[in-house]
Amino acid sequence: SQQGEEDPQALSIQEGENATMNCSYKTSINNLQWYRQNSGRGLVHLILIRSNEREKHSGRLRVTLDTSKKSSSLLITASRAADTASYFCATDATGGFKTIFGAGTRLFVKA
Amino acid sequence: DTEVTQTPKHLVMGMTNKKSLKCEQHMGHRAMYWYKQKAKKPPELMFVYSYEKLSINESVPSRFSPECPNSSLLNLHLHALQPEDSALYLCASRTHGSVTQTGELFFGEGSRLTVL
DSSP states (O other), X not given: OOXXXXXXXXXXXXXXXXXXXXXXXXXXXXXXXXXXXXXXXXXXXXXXXXXXXXXEEETTEEEEEETTTTEEEEEEOSOOGGGOEEEEEEEEETTOOOEEEOOOEEEEEEO | OOSXXXXXXEEEEOTTOEEEEEEEEOSOOSEEEEEEEOTTSOOEEXXXXXXXXXXXXXXXXXXXXXXXXXXXXXXXXXXXXXXXXXXXXXXXXXXXXXXXXXXXXEEOOOEEEEEO
């Protein structure tokens, strides 16, 4: 089952620009995670934000969480061609460790 | 480099074959997961093992049979699969198997399965 939607489905930007991806979910959550996937490869964890946190930073990544709107955003600043990948949000519902992924955003960063 | 190892990387099988996918982690993680991913789609949860016990089965058809022989190993036995089962099968693990202690998932590189 899919937890929610992400938008945009695809995003194409120039190197050096910022990329913003949004994620919505449906249930109460313990935390929300963002993952990156290069084509046909495994997923790599980027950042986790807990339900009682509103914003978190890691390097060029900034994640926000609005539990009242059941939504999150991932901002990648000063993008690089190497950031080209699919990005997925994932949630752990309250009371469980069932991790469900959103639809994903395919990011293309042009050099 | 991933610390979750999946074998084989690629598998081609006929609909009457029996095969297995294997996953191994040596991080001491107590929860292990199987996901199925079709092209351009998100991973779909199949099974979760917590402390070597099957905790979640997302109504997966019985032609997929998971097994957790010990805390480091996770198998997915395949039998009488259909062409629509062709996908990337991803294994993941996380530190805790407790509902109150969740964290990041560590993924393997996946096993690409083609059913003819």
